[in-house]
Amino acid sequence: MDYCDVAEALVRHAASSEDCPTVGNPLLCDEIAAHPRLHGTWAILPPQTDELGAPEEFLARMKEHGIPALWTFPDKHRYILTASLFGGLFDLLTEKQIPLFMPISANSGGVSGWMLADYVLRDFPKLTLIVTNHGSWGQDRYFRGLIESYENFHIDTSRHELDGGIADFCKKYGPDRILYGSNYPFTNMGGPLLALAHADISDSDREAIAGGNLRRLLGRVTL
């Protein structure tokens, strides 16, 4: 982050996806405790198995540990991302405006990627959902309809490599729905950094994508 001049980062522990969230979530708190520039996120599990507690208990622990956002890995943790499993939790996330991050690779019972995002948002249209790492091929044909349909749907820049893509998107939709992301250490931090630094957009749009949008989303969370 120092090398790339990144001031703060919203991070998750690798164990929150590669191991069980019951392992990864506490590990994260331990490991970032001494690093105030790192802000933690946790992964979710279906409330019915009680591994992370009832939704209200889970959110109380998020508040206790200063966790403002969550991730979902339905295929890795073997659940489906439906209202029957997550209705109570997602109603609370919507009410408290807690962002939920989902990698584009997420697969829920055979429904994946943008289709999965659309399924989730059909049931929870006000949920703040951020789809990340959407891959190097330009994806606008997939996600622009979601942008238009769901006011709290966002994408990130970690693999937003399309030439002129950020500028073209901002020209039509404005800058508010894109968040700077690097997917570091899986992905080189410098690519999305230089691409955003010199995208053909206004400085105010650039500042929004670089950090303003995420700060706004986190600022409205009420734990």
Place this chain on the structure above:
Amino acid sequence: MTDNSPLVREFMEKGRSESCPIIDTHAHFGPFQGIYFPTVTAEDMIATMDRCGVQKLVFSSHASLIDPRRGNPISREACAKYPDRLYAYWSINPNYPELIPDDLAKFEHEPHFVGFKFLASYQKYPITGDNYTPVYEYANAHRCIILSHTWGGNSFCGPVQVEEVVKKYPDMTFLMGHSLSGAWDDAFRIANDYPNAYLELCGICHHGGVIERMCEVVGSHKITFGTDLPWFDPHYGMGCVLFSHITDEDIHNILHRNAERLFGWQ
């Protein structure tokens, strides 16, 4: 920002560098079925190159990858509009071997074309197949450059196939497009073992640590830069190179010097 060189800082501040003019060795041109492109014309391409400090770019039009008879003239037309900035690869479709003698005869008299482009995995024909033989023999005899899509685990253009052709035709230069993505150890070994085999960064430079590893195991003198433009913003790939933990000499080698040497643009 800490510990960055003046070169990196110059790119961050200006988006380009006078002392480090980029050469893009792997690009395309025109519409493509699978992607919405905001920048699709030759004018758009030049504007992007100017924005990013790309001095020269070598491409194969998307149309040429499907139908070389229609697409190579499209490449020629774009190059003719911007000589000294745009150069093209002559695309070969091995599924139509009867056209290849004519391809080679035309290539000889085409000043805008500086090499050949293979896309074997999309065309479902292995780069080791007999239909490619006349092209290899021509390229080997004339010390030409071939840019081939290569990918780890692919039976049309994977490590086994790449090694077979670079070994058999040592006088051609073979750019391993995408550096056998995922089969890094094979790519590094081939680049080390065969002087005519080069790594190429298009579409793979985002992988955390891969550029550092290439420089460490193979050396930056065997790496060229590519963007698939109009697919990828050159700044994305350039940022991956610039913010890897490599030297300024490595950066110069990757972003322009190796291509200048290979294409004779020194």
